[in-house]
Amino acid sequence: MIVDTRPNLVLCAFRSGFDxxxxxxxxxxxxxxxDVWRPTPEQLARAxxxxxxxYEGVRMPWATLQLKRRLRRACVPLIGLDRDAPWHMGIHVRRLKLFEWLKLLDIYATHTLQPTYAFAPVKHYNANAVWVSHFNLHGRTLQEMRNPGFFRWDVSFVGNMDGVRYREHAERQRFLAALAPALKALGLRVLFRSSGGMSEQEQIDVIQRSVVNLNYRSSCDHRSRAGVEMSWGLPERCYGVPARGGFLLSDERRHAADDFxxxxxxxxxxxxxxxxxxxQYFLSHFAETRAVAEAAHARVMREHTYGRRAKRLVDLSAAWRERLYNSRS
Known part of the structure; x- marks a missing residue:
């Protein structure tokens, strides 16, 4: 009997938010x-x-150090996922610098390549993506959306706008609070609404029935300390809106040209x-607006899915393992 000895297990030091x-x-x-922090020999053999x-690693450096030692003995790479640079969730600089100094990661997979911390010898651009089972056309067609009569709103935004409770969203709250009356003064149908309390179907309807869906800032853009610039990375919204067939108008992002x-x-x-x-331009050039939306939808569903991101991490891990084996031979 031939036994398949290829690694077939992925270990995750995640407590939540990894679906x-x-x-x-x-x-x-x-x-x-x-939530594996002390992998067994059986797990390591298959990983x-x-x-x-x-950020769990930054908050628990010594547990991460023990995890790293177990993984290294088994030739299993430790990959850190980061979707919050350069804000780094507001974690104290001393904690971040300690994690950087310890060099616990083999690969740092981050949504932005801007200069932040050198957490690993290998830095990989690992952009956000679309969760296809939750972000798709949901029974609608792009053909339907070519009809101007399909749309209920001219401009919309759905998301966290509570800048009092969440300081990282204060600038978004101020921007949208000024934008809404200016757009309404033009006679436009405007909906800026907090996503809290909205059903998934309600959010889908807003995205699909808005001619223009806005993106403005995300938590990773928060200037929590002097000298921190806005993130180059694209928030998940930048992939989710096109996946549902919506047209996205975003604030400028350095990495946008890498993905679109x-x-x-x-x-x-x-x-x-x-x-x-x-x-105003995109509302008055409806055919062009929908052409951009359809092209973005095709690009996202073809290249910017979490399935594609996961496959790339598998390939990076295999290459890392091969380099390690070669260095030991």
Whole structure:
């Protein structure tokens, strides 16, 4: 009998918030074990890689050190996932610098390549993506959305706008509070609404029935300390809106050109005045707006899924393991 000795297990040092990747790895044929900090010899023998929530690692450096030692002895790479740089969730600089100094990660998979911390010798651009089972056309068709009569709103935003409770969203709250009356003064149908309390279907309807869906800032953009610039990375909304067939108009993002073709698959604005002008442009050029939305939808569903992200992490892990074996031979 031939025994398959290829790694078929993904270990995750995540307590929660990993459903997107868990589903993606399982679709690739991997078993996934969650919240693993002290892997057994049996787990290590089967493991292809171990994923760590960077911020759990930063908060628990000594537990992460013990995990790293076990993984290294078994030639299993430790990959840190980061979707909150450069804000780093407001964690104290001393904790971040300690984690950087310890060099516990083998691969730092981050949604932005801007200069932050050197958490690992290998830094990999691992953008956000779309969770296909939850973000798709949901029974609608792009053909339906070519009809201007399909839409209920001209401009919308659905998300966290509580800048009092969540300081990282204070700038978003101020921006949208000023934008809404300016747009309504033009006679536009505007809906800016907190996602709290909304059903999933309600959020889908807003995205699909709005001619323009706005993106403005995310928690990772919060200037929690001097010298921290806005994130180059794209929030998950930048993939989720096109996945549902919506047209997205976003604030400028450095990595946008890495994931989309500007002007054909991506539309952005610089500041408040430019946002006003761009909204009016896309509302008055409906066919162009829908062409961008359809191109972005195709690009996202083809290239920017968590399944694609997971496969890339598997490939990086295999290459890392091969380099390690070669260095020891």
């Amino acid at each position: 997107t990747y868990r589903e993606a790895f399982e679709a690739l044929g991997y078993e996934v074990h969650m 292809a890689l171990c994923l760590l929530n960077v 073709v500007p002007g054909r698959e991506w539309a952005s604005y610089r500041d408040f005045d430019d946002c006003m002008a761009r909204v």
